[in-house]
Amino acid sequence: MSAVRRFPSRMSGGVYFGPADWRAKTWAIAPTPIPQTAAAGVTAINNRDTLLALVRRVGLGKTDRVTPALADQLELLGQRPVRLLVLNLLPSQPESALAAALTDLALAHLRAGLTLLDMALRAKQQLVAVDRHDQRTVKIWRDLAPGHNLGVKALLGKYPLAHPLVLLRVLCRRSVLNYAAPAAAGLLVVDPVTCWALGRAAAGEARFTHRPVQVVVQGLEPVLAMARIGEPLRDLFTRLGFPTADMECIAGGMLSGQLVNPADAVIEPHTDVLALRPSPRPEPSADCIGCGWCVQACPTGLNPAAILAEAGMHAAMPLAHLYEAVGCIDCGLCTYLCPSRLPLAATIGNIKRSLTAIPAAQAAPAPSSLSAQESI
Ligand code: SF4
Ligand code: SF4
Numbered sequence: 001m002s003a004v005r006r007f008p009s010r011m012s013g014g015v016y017f018g019p020a021d022w023r024a025k026t027w028a029i030a031p032t033p034i035p036q037t038a039a040a041g042v043t044a045i046n047n048r049d050t051l052l053a054l055v056r057r058v059g060l061g062k063t064d065r066v067t068p069a070l071a072d073q074l075e076l077l078g079q080r081p082v083r084l085l086v087l088n089l090l091p092s093q094p095e096s097a098l099a100a101a102l103t104d105l106a107l108a109h110l111r112a113g114l115t116l117l118d119m120a121l122r123a124k125q126q127l128v129a130v131d132r133h134d135q136r137t138v139k140i141w142r143d144l145a146p147g148h149n150l151g152v153k154a155l156l157g158k159y160p161l162a163h164p165l166v167l168l169r170v171l172c173r174r175s176v177l178n179y180a181a182p183a184a185a186g187l188l189v190v191d192p193v194t195c196w197a198l199g200r201a202a203a204g205e206a207r208f209t210h211r212p213v214q215v216v217v218q219g220l221e222p223v224l225a226m227a228r229i230g231e232p233l234r235d236l237f238t239r240l241g242f243p244t245a246d247m248e249c250i251a252g253g254m255l256s257g258q259l260v261n262p263a264d265a266v267i268e269p270h271t272d273v274l275a276l277r278p279s280p281r282p283e284p285s286a287d288c289i290g291c292g293w294c295v296q297a298c299p300t301g302l303n304p305a306a307i308l309a310e311a312g313m314h315a316a317m318p319l320a321h322l323y324e325a326v327g328c329i330d331c332g333l334c335t336y337l338c339p340s341r342l343p344l345a346a347t348i349g350n351i352k353r354s355l356t357a358i359p360a361a362q363a364a365p366a367p368s369s370l371s372a373q374e375s376i
Contacts, residue, residue, distance in 0.1 A: 048074060051120035058201040059208045061229075061269030064191035067182055076183035084123040085182075085189045086114075086150075106212075110192060111144055112199030121188065127151045193272070213267060217242050218277040229269055233262040242276055250275040258330065258349070286340040294334035294344055300327045304334040304344040311347055325351040 055071045062069045064087065068076070118126060128141045128150050141152045182189045197208045213227040213236070220242075227236050233251075237244050250257040251265060251274055294304040302324050310322055325348045334344040 046119050048079065048120055051116070054116075054198065054201065057207075058197060060194060060197055061208070063194040063197070063208075063211075063269050064189065067189045070190060070194055073183050073188055077186065077188060080186055081124050082121055082186055082188045083125045083127065084117060084121060085187055086126075086128045086195065087189055087191055106196060107140070107144070109199035109203060110196045112203055113195030113197070114144065114150065114199070116198050116202055117188075117190070117195065123188070125151065127153055130154045191272070208269065211267070211269065211271070213271055214273045215240060215242065216273065216275045218275075227267040227271070229267050231267045233260065233265045233267065233274065236267065236274075237262060237276070244276065246279055247276045248279045250277070257332075283341050285342050288340055288342060291339060293337045293339070297333040297337050299331060299333065300329055302327055302348070304348060305342075307348050307351065308342060308344055311351055322351055323355065326355055328352050 052071060052074050055074065060070050067073055114126075117123070130138045130141060130152065138152065138154045141150070144150065193211050197211070200206050201208070208229070210226050210228050212224055214222060214224055215236070216222045223240060225236065225240055233249060234244060237249075244262045249260050249262045249265070251260045251271055252258055257273065257275065288305050288309070290305070292305075295302075298304060307322060307325055328345070328348045330345060330349050332345045334348075335342070335346070338344055
């Protein structure tokens with residue numbers, strides 16, 4: 001039987017899309033042969049229970065901002081057939097310098113992790129969505145694909161570098177309201193670091209104590225560094241020789257990230273990008289002009305203008321719109337688009353955090369040695 005892969009062909013040029021009939025546009029089922037080239041140890045992982053046991057042993061936490069931890073996803077999915085989607089891919093820059101820095105060993109472990117997921121899940125479809133403007137990254141995945149039955153969907157130029165849930169919405173052409181939605185739709189979403197950590201653990205029993213983090217400092221070449229989970233950001237910047245005085249630090253990407261204090265914040269299992277830039281002068285805001293752009297852009301259907309207005313008028317007495325803030329995914333699109341430069345995302349994020357308990361960062365075990373080869 002020939003393997004036919006189909007993915008919704010009419011991709012959105014942004015975050016808007018048409019009918020919510022994506023379920024009807026069934027992703028074609030591709031036969032999934034069990035690869036014979038798995039790395040040592042991977043061949044033992046041939047069903048979900050053993051995969052789940054390995055995930056727990058590795059200590060994989062939440063490695064992406066799209067979904068719960070992989071173990072939680074597997075339990076939510078149970079024994080249902082799944083589609084495997086790899087999102088938010090190899091850390092890279094448009095000029096590809098960082099993708100080029102990935103070592104053969106890191107790629108081998110990434111390949112092993114994909115093999116492992118393929119074998120254990122026998123997924124109906126494996127799809128890699130390349131969200132960066134980077135042809136080299138696409139090529140790396142296409143090079144990996146033939147042996148792994150992976151489809152590669154390049155979204156180059158079709159995705160504003162925002163929250164991964166926005167990308168997921170673009171891919172699925174429907175609203176994705178919360179972190180449980182992918183699993184509810186039979187979709188297992190992982191990031192490449194999860195694949196890499198699984199493959200590395202299967203080959204050598206290493207726990208997930210370090211992860212690659214892209215560090216972008218304004219005016220300098222970006223760096224891809226191996227950081228210990230739990231490591232204070234200030235220590236990482238010092239180790240890399242980046243000054244933090246008079247700089248502001250953004251974790252998670254320039255558009256959808258959060259301002260953090262390097263003295264307090266630590267590397268978390270899902271920390272993928274850190275940016276340092278000179279502290280900007282506050283930009284003056286104007287009154288809301290009611291253009292509605294923030295409402296149209298919000299991928300979770302909120303009314304950012306109304307939330308901001310209620311926050312200003314009734315700060316001491318939260319109203320209905322304020323409670324909507326809990327659904328905010330911190331994508332930053334509303335702030336990005338607002339012509340009046342209103343601090344929508346920051347305000348709504350603060351409201352959300354005041355209404356919900358945020359789990360404390362999970363500290364990592366003591367650092368373990370990584371092989372010099374593994375450093376990237
Ligand atoms: S309110 Fe703004 S930051 Fe929150 S999800 Fe909507 S567009 Fe994104
Ligand atoms: S984008 Fe800004 S100006 Fe336009 S409705 Fe939203 S808050 Fe008001």
